[in-house]
Amino acid sequence: xxxxxxxxxxxxxxxxxxxxxxxxxxxxxxxxxxxxxxxxxxxxxxxxxxxxxxxxxxxxxxxxxxxxxxxxxxxxxxxxxxxxxxxxxxxxxxxxxxxxxxxxxxxxxxxxxxxxxxxxxxxxxxxxxxxxxxxxxxxxxxxxxxxxxxxxxxxxxxxxxxxxxxxxxxxxxxxxxxxxxxxxxxxxxxxxxxxxxxxxxxxxxxxxxxxxxxxxxxxxxxxxxxxxxxxxxxxxxxxxxxxxxxxxxxxxxxxxxxxxxxxxxxxxxxxxxxxxxxxxxxxxxxxxxxxxxxxxxxxxxxxxxxxxxxxxxxxxxxxxxxxxxxxxxxxxxxxxxxxxxxxxxxxxxxxxxxxxxxxxxxxxxxxxxxxxxxxxxxxxxxxxxxxxxxxxxxxxxxxxxxxxxxxxxxxxxxxxxxxxxxxxxxxxxxxxxxxxxxxxxxxxxxxxxxxxxxxxxxxxxxxxxxxxxxxxxxxxxxxxxxxxxxxxxx
Numbered sequence: 001x002x003x004x005x006x007x008x009x010x011x012x013x014x015x016x017x018x019x020x021x022x023x024x025x026x027x028x029x030x031x032x033x034x035x036x037x038x039x040x041x042x043x044x045x046x047x048x049x050x051x052x053x054x055x056x057x058x059x060x061x062x063x064x065x066x067x068x069x070x071x072x073x074x075x076x077x078x079x080x081x082x083x084x085x086x087x088x089x090x091x092x093x094x095x096x097x098x099x100x101x102x103x104x105x106x107x108x109x110x111x112x113x114x115x116x117x118x119x120x121x122x123x124x125x126x127x128x129x130x131x132x133x134x135x136x137x138x139x140x141x142x143x144x145x146x147x148x149x150x151x152x153x154x155x156x157x158x159x160x161x162x163x164x165x166x167x168x169x170x171x172x173x174x175x176x177x178x179x180x181x182x183x184x185x186x187x188x189x190x191x192x193x194x195x196x197x198x199x200x201x202x203x204x205x206x207x208x209x210x211x212x213x214x215x216x217x218x219x220x221x222x223x224x225x226x227x228x229x230x231x232x233x234x235x236x237x238x239x240x241x242x243x244x245x246x247x248x249x250x251x252x253x254x255x256x257x258x259x260x261x262x263x264x265x266x267x268x269x270x271x272x273x274x275x276x277x278x279x280x281x282x283x284x285x286x287x288x289x290x291x292x293x294x295x296x297x298x299x300x301x302x303x304x305x306x307x308x309x310x311x312x313x314x315x316x317x318x319x320x321x322x323x324x325x326x327x328x329x330x331x332x333x334x335x336x337x338x339x340x341x342x343x344x345x346x347x348x349x350x351x352x353x354x355x356x357x358x359x360x361x362x363x364x365x366x367x368x369x370x371x372x373x374x375x376x377x378x379x380x381x382x383x384x385x386x387x388x389x390x391x392x393x394x395x396x397x398x399x400x401x402x403x404x405x406x407x408x409x410x411x412x413x414x415x416x417x418x419x420x421x422x423x424x425x426x427x428x429x430x431x432x433x434x435x436x437x438x439x440x441x442x443x444x445x446x447x448x449x450x451x452x453x454x455x456x457x458x459x460x461x462x463x464x465x466x467x468x469x470x471x472x473x474x475x476x477x478x479x480x481x482x483x484x485x486x487x488x489x490x
Contacts, residue, residue: 001035002054009047014040018074063102066115085113088240090120093166118240123168130170141171150176153299154184160246160298183250184302186257187291191306193261194284197268200430203281205310210279212327216267217374219283220329221336222260225252226287227325228333233294234321246298249291256287259340263378285310293322335375342366346383349397358416359409361385362400365392410443411450413478414485418458421487425472432490435460436471439483461490 003016019028022040029035032055040049061068066084070076085107091099100119107115126132127139134140146155158179162169197203212223229252236245267280292307296316307316346364350357363385370390371379380388385398401409418435427433435458437447444465447454451463467473473486 001030001032002052002056004052005040005049006052007042007045007047007049010042010045012042012044012049014043014049016040057102059098059102060106062099063104063106063115066103066107067110084111084115086116088118088120089116090122092122092124094124096121120240120242121166123163123166125169125171128170128172128174130168146176149173150180151184151301153302154179157183157246157299160242161250164243165241183253184299187253188302190253190257190261190284191288193265193268194281194288195309196429198281198285201273201277201281203285205282205285207278207282209282210275215279215283216264216276217332217336217372218260218264218378219279220327221332222256222283222287223325223327224329224333225255226290227327230290230294230322230325234324237297242298245294249294249298253291256291260284260287263382290322290325292316293319335372338368339371339375339379342368342371342379342388343382345395346379346385346397349395350383353397353399355397355399355401357384358412359384359401360405360412362398362402362405363387363389364398365389365396367392367394407442407446407449410446410479411454414443414447414483415454415457417476417478417483417485418454418460418487421473421485422458425487427487427489430459432459432461433487434468434471434490435463436466436468436473436486436488437463437484438465438467439481441481443478443481443483 005014005016005022006012016022019026019030022038024030024038035051036053038051041047042049066086067073067080070080070083072080089100089103100121103115107113124132127137131137131139143155154176158171158176159169161179162175212220215223229248232248233245236242236248261284264280264284267277270277288306289310292303292310293316295303296307300317303316307319308314311319345366347357349364350361355361361384364383364387366379366388368390370376376388380386414437422431422433435454439447447463454460455463464471467484467486468488470488471486472488473484475482475484477483
């Protein structure tokens with residue numbers, strides 16, 4: 001309500017500056033209809049002065065927020081001066097003539113400066129077809145449904161990453177489901193993988209660190225990528241860009257899940273606790289802890305759940321944002337990038353001749369300069385070849401499958417069948433088993449020749465020929481041959 005009172009008799013006007021001036025307490029409700037009942041005597045003629053019925057645009061209240069919330073200038077001046085002007089303001093496009101304008105106008109009139117230093121002007125939420133959400137159209141999404149179905153973190157992440165600032169958000173179930181599948185499930189799987197094996201091995205984060213320079217090349221690559229991620233996220237947020245930092249985190253999680261963890265699984269699986277295994281644990285622990293801190297402003301709930309468990313109950317929101325890391329290694333990153341390109345080309349060559357990756361091959365020749373041996377070894381494992389050479393004009397895959405290679409390929413297929421059987425019977429990842437089988441011909445020879453490999457890959461204490469006592473199994477077909485596989489706990 002406008003604070004102007006006018007005398008009914010002589011039309012004298014008066015502007016009131018405080019509640020006390022009209023006999024009210026500071027906490028009195030000054031809104032209509034209560035303020036309309038307040039009258040004051042006219043100092044000029046003694047008549048009755050009443051407030052004019054007009055009210056200001058509601059945005060006047062919003063525009064007065066920076067000083068009004070502190071009570072300035074009557075009190076709260078110190079707090080006002082410490083927080084004015086605001087570092088940034090974020091609202092949708094419709095606020096250019098609402099809150100953005102009223103803040104600017106009132107602050108300029110009173111203080112000769114703007115009320116904010118930076119503006120993040122967002123687009124509007126529309127349906128997947130680009131139409132404005134409307135109850136009459138039936139295209140309004142219930143926020144509670146979205147939170148219950150996908151989680152509030154996923155909803156937040158969608159708005160950070162789906163489109164550039166200023167563009168409209170085409171929001172729907174499919175888009176949010178994609179966010180969950182592409183970021184939150186892979187990240188949680190990495191975290192769950194670490195927690196599962198760290199508990200089994202009683203990993204102690206406070207143990208002396210293996211020097212980074214002495215760690216596996218995959219560790220050095222991941223920590224270098226992590227150092228770059230911290231720099232990138234910090235730089236982006238410092239300039240009020242939330243889009244690219246969030247996208248950088250998502251790309252990093254993809255690398256973490258589909259390259260580092262997948263390529264490092266055997267380092268965590270192996271029974272002996274050696275220096276390499278400790279380095280793997282320390283690398284993944286540092287990575288997950290740092291990601292939790294980087295993600296905290298974007299996805300506060302999942303990052304809190306992860307960080308609390310990784311840090312003995314400390315809140316991620318009470319921890320310091322990560323400082324710059326010193327693990328940059330451009331050479332390792334460049335070599336690993338080339339390795340991944342080589343793997344992509346090699347897999348395409350395999351696919352072209354329809355030879356699955358589980359079938360080992362003798363060699364592959366790849367274009368480009370030779371890779372460091374520790375990186376080339378990763379390429380050989382990914383492509384399942386015995387030898388790699390470099391410098392070829394194009395990818396050349398040796399497709400001759402000798403009997404020795406065939407037997408090794410069958411052994412890998414048997415491992416897959418045993419792992420599937422483990423899942424079906426509900427065995428825990430740490431459970432050791434006895435594997436029973438019935439097969440003949442090439443399958444029997446493959447199992448007998450590669451028994452040690454099969455036992456290591458499947459945690460089998462023994463492999464027995466025949467349907468042993470207590471082995472629950474099933475008859476299967478593998479490469480056109482019959483095989484029966486059964487398991488029992490060791």
